[in-house]
Amino acid sequence: MTVSPGPFGAFASSRPELSDRDFGRVANIARSAYGIQLEPQKKAMIQSRLTKRLRARGLADFSAYCALLETRGNDEQDHFISAITTNVTHFYREVHHFKQLQTEVLPPLVERARGGGRVRLWSAGCSTGPEPYSLAGSILKLFPEAGRKDIRILATDLDRDVLAKAEAATYDADQCDTPGPEWAAQVFEPSRGGGPRRIRREVAGLVSFQPVNLNGTWPMTGRFDVIMCRNVAIYFSREVQQKLWLRFAEVLAPGGHLFIGHSERLSGPATSVFEPCGITAYRKRA
Ligand SMILES: C[S@@+](CC[C@H](N)C(=O)[O-])C[C@H]1O[C@@H](n2cnc3c(N)ncnc32)[C@H](O)[C@@H]1O
Numbered sequence: 001m002t003v004s005p006g007p008f009g010a011f012a013s014s015r016p017e018l019s020d021r022d023f024g025r026v027a028n029i030a031r032s033a034y035g036i037q038l039e040p041q042k043k044a045m046i047q048s049r050l051t052k053r054l055r056a057r058g059l060a061d062f063s064a065y066c067a068l069l070e071t072r073g074n075d076e077q078d079h080f081i082s083a084i085t086t087n088v089t090h091f092y093r094e095v096h097h098f099k100q101l102q103t104e105v106l107p108p109l110v111e112r113a114r115g116g117g118r119v120r121l122w123s124a125g126c127s128t129g130p131e132p133y134s135l136a137g138s139i140l141k142l143f144p145e146a147g148r149k150d151i152r153i154l155a156t157d158l159d160r161d162v163l164a165k166a167e168a169a170t171y172d173a174d175q176c177d178t179p180g181p182e183w184a185a186q187v188f189e190p191s192r193g194g195g196p197r198r199i200r201r202e203v204a205g206l207v208s209f210q211p212v213n214l215n216g217t218w219p220m221t222g223r224f225d226v227i228m229c230r231n232v233a234i235y236f237s238r239e240v241q242q243k244l245w246l247r248f249a250e251v252l253a254p255g256g257h258l259f260i261g262h263s264e265r266l267s268g269p270a271t272s273v274f275e276p277c278g279i280t281a282y283r284k285r286a
Contacts, residue, residue: 016054018047022062026050026080029069034081034158035215035240049083082159085235089127091187092134094230095179097259100278101226102138105257109225110143113151122224122251124214125232126155129166129207130175133199135228136206137186147205154220156212163209169199214244223253230280231261242268249273254286 018026026046027038038046050065057076059065068076092098109119121139123132132155139146139153157163176197178184189198212218214232227248233241245266248258260266260280274282 016051016061018043018050018062022066023047025066025070026062026084029077029080030084031237033077033215034213035236035244036081036084037235037237037240038084046084050080053079053083078160082161085159087127087159087162088231089130091130091176091178092183093131094262094280095183096279097228097230097281098134098138098183100281101135102142105226106139106142109151110139110146113146113149114143117150118222119151120222120224121153121226122220122228123153123155123207124212124227124229124248126157126162126166126209127159128162128171128175129155129169129199129209130171131155131228131230132166132207132209133169133187133203134183135226136203137183137200139206140200140202141186144202147202151206153207154224155207155209156214157209158211158213160211163211167209169204170196171199172196215240218247218251220251224251224256225253226257226259227252228259229261230259230264233264234261238267242270245270246273249284252284254284256284258282258284 023040023043023046030036030038050062053076054062054065056079057065057068059068068074069080113119121135123135126132132153135153139151143151155166173194173196176184176188178187187199187203189200191197210219214229215236229244229248233244236244246269249270252258257277258274258281262280264280266274266282274284277283
């Protein structure tokens, strides 16, 4: 830590330096525990985000912070991952996926649920919730009685802070942008002025949130009909991505759909398990 003289004498600077060695330690934890790849060019951003964690823990430097992170059995890894991940999301993001869902993918699934069958969708890396709530709004648009049938959405993320926000089901006005008012009506209670907006009760009722590390053990049993994992794998190495695509294939029903983010692509062995069926949309071969 550097000491700089100020108008009232010398104070400890509030900018601890992240050395290359400690950046390597941080990057190692991100990769081994979560599959997240931290490129060297992200060092300044990581330093800035983790400086807040040093302060919260009352630690003087990154070397002490790394030692804490490397110690088993403390909760700092949860805060660490929350600090380094990007949670940008919005309602009906990449709306072409929701159009494809509403016109092609959901109608046969809704018919199955209507007839008493089981339907499961998974929003993997759901951040603060707009993605699973957009899925639920899409289902209810086609099938207003969905809540009385066996059709449910699992929404998971490794960051417990974003899951708490998602479960609160209330969003500030600036987080409520949608591609148009007809889309907004699918998910939100009617607006009363410009304040926070609540998710419709029927929409929230279709979604269950759960912490899951995509690069850890998955607690779910049973197959999914749709998996949305968008703008998440972009943070993983190619090797980790390729393993993830195969794991998704294992938990998808034959003919099930996988939607990934606009800058992501399937690669590796999964390309023979899936066939493309839209923009960054894939169908598991039957
Ligand atoms: C940019 S947001 C994407 C949110 C949403 N899918 C969308 O496209 O709008 C990425 C999310 O992935 C989560 N994430 C990153 N690595 C993860 C992992 N290994 N397991 C589960 N979630 C992860 C982050 O916590 C973050 O909330």
